[in-house]
Amino acid sequence: MRLTKLIWALILLVGAASFATAAVDPAAAGHEAVAAHAAAAAGEAAHEGGHGHGLPPAASPIFNIGPLVVTNSMLVVWIVAIALVIFAQAATRNMKEVPEGLQNFWEWLVESLYDFLGGVLGPDLVKRSFWFFGTLFILILTTNWMGLIPGVGTLYYKGQPLLRGGNADLNMTAAMSLLFFFFWIIWSVQALGVVGIIKHIFGGQSGGGLMGVFISLIFIVVGLIEVVSILFRPVSLSFRLYGNVFAGENILEAMMGIVPWLAPVIPIPFYFLELLVGLVQALVFTLLTAVFTALMCAHHDDHGHGADKAHAAGPDGHAGHAH
Amino acid sequence: MLTTMLAELTGSLHIGLAAIGSAIGVGIIGMKAAEATGRNPGAAGEIRNMAIIFAALAEGVVFFAIFLGRLGM
Numbered sequence: 001m002r003l004t005k006l007i008w009a010l011i012l013l014v015g016a017a018s019f020a021t022a023a024v025d026p027a028a029a030g031h032e033a034v035a036a037h038a039a040a041a042a043g044e045a046a047h048e049g050g051h052g053h054g055l056p057p058a059a060s061p062i063f064n065i066g067p068l069v070v071t072n073s074m075l076v077v078w079i080v081a082i083a084l085v086i087f088a089q090a091a092t093r094n095m096k097e098v099p100e101g102l103q104n105f106w107e108w109l110v111e112s113l114y115d116f117l118g119g120v121l122g123p124d125l126v127k128r129s130f131w132f133f134g135t136l137f138i139l140i141l142t143t144n145w146m147g148l149i150p151g152v153g154t155l156y157y158k159g160q161p162l163l164r165g166g167n168a169d170l171n172m173t174a175a176m177s178l179l180f181f182f183f184w185i186i187w188s189v190q191a192l193g194v195v196g197i198i199k200h201i202f203g204g205q206s207g208g209g210l211m212g213v214f215i216s217l218i219f220i221v222v223g224l225i226e227v228v229s230i231l232f233r234p235v236s237l238s239f240r241l242y243g244n245v246f247a248g249e250n251i252l253e254a255m256m257g258i259v260p261w262l263a264p265v266i267p268i269p270f271y272f273l274e275l276l277v278g279l280v281q282a283l284v285f286t287l288l289t290a291v292f293t294a295l296m297c298a299h300h301d302d303h304g305h306g307a308d309k310a311h312a313a314g315p316d317g318h319a320g321h322a323h
Numbered sequence: 324m325l326t327t328m329l330a331e332l333t334g335s336l337h338i339g340l341a342a343i344g345s346a347i348g349v350g351i352i353g354m355k356a357a358e359a360t361g362r363n364p365g366a367a368g369e370i371r372n373m374a375i376i377f378a379a380l381a382e383g384v385v386f387f388a389i390f391l392g393r394l395g396m
Binding site: 119120236239240242243280283284287288291 | 368369372375376379382383385386387389390391
């Protein structure tokens with residue numbers, strides 16, 4: 001009852017917002033570009049007026065709440081988050097023994113994600129860290145696909161697109177990967193301890209004598225390289241996701257602008273490509289973060305360093321017999 | 324004039340080169356993943372995971388070239 005009210009309020013809010021932008025849009029365009037009479041007819045590509053080719057690399061601010069600047073990407077992420085919360089609430093409101101409808105869908109999603117991540121992380125670690133990786137996957141996937149809904153990026157409000165794909169903003173992806181880095185440190189310390197981490201990175205299997213000294217020197221240099229690669233992980237994670245989503249939106253816009261009178265037709269194949277890319281990138285982000293965690297944490301129970309490769313490749317079989 | 328410039332390369336050449344390299348890399352990964360699945364269809368799931376991870380790593384080079392290469396210019 002309360003939930004249906006909430007949903008109606010949300011629909012009304014979104015509807016009102018889009019109606020308002022639709023009403024505001026032509027006025028703003030007319031105000032902005034007196035000379036761009038022909039450009040207005042040319043459609044989306046010419047919407048920006050003189051300097052418009054492609055998407056700006058940064059999200060543009062829409063309004064302020066006090067000192068907080070709200071950008072169009074933030075709006076999309078908030079809408080996605082609210083929608084996810086509402087759907088999850090609606091699905092788990094009256095749980096049944098034999099699930100049906102929404103509950104069935106969510107159970108399928110969460111269960112298959114859990115099994116999938118369990119194969120990577122091992123049964124122990126997945127119990128502790130599933131909340132993070134599962135949320136990451138669902139949020140990234142929904143945000144990516146939300147950015148593909150027609151109207152995101154084409155509804156204008158005061159000369160700026162009102163909505164923009166959430167992951168087409170480097171701040172969002174950087175926030176997610178830094179959060180992962182934070183939790184990665186916590187999980188690693190929990191699993192190995194600070195000394196264990198240092199030993200894991202810098203220490204190798206070395207015998208005694210002069211040869212052992214040489215080998216441990218080599219392992220220290222390898223450890224330094226490893227540290228650089230670990231520090232680069234959040235950078236590469238955030239750039240990968242941002243680059244893919246931003247490039248996808250740019251492709252769609254460029255394809256719309258190639259031949260103005262074919263604008264609705266040409267982007268269609270790329271649209272399906274973007275659907276695929278959205279899924280694959282959500283998978284990649286989740287999988288890579290999970291593998292990084294597994295590399296560090298699901299380590300304390302194996303026998304010797306030869307298993308490192310097996311962890312990186314397919315830890316399924318190996319981490320399976322943890323306990 | 325001692326040095327005559329015959330031709331000049333401008334623009335984002337490094338991005339193009341990185342794209343060539345990582346496209347070749349992703350292609351090889353896909354080829355080998357398909358081969359491996361053909362040899363051992365039972366391991367299809369693990370091979371898929373591995374291929375996705377390594378394809379993502381190979382692909383990341385382009386984004387380094389795009390975003391970090393710009394800082395050096």
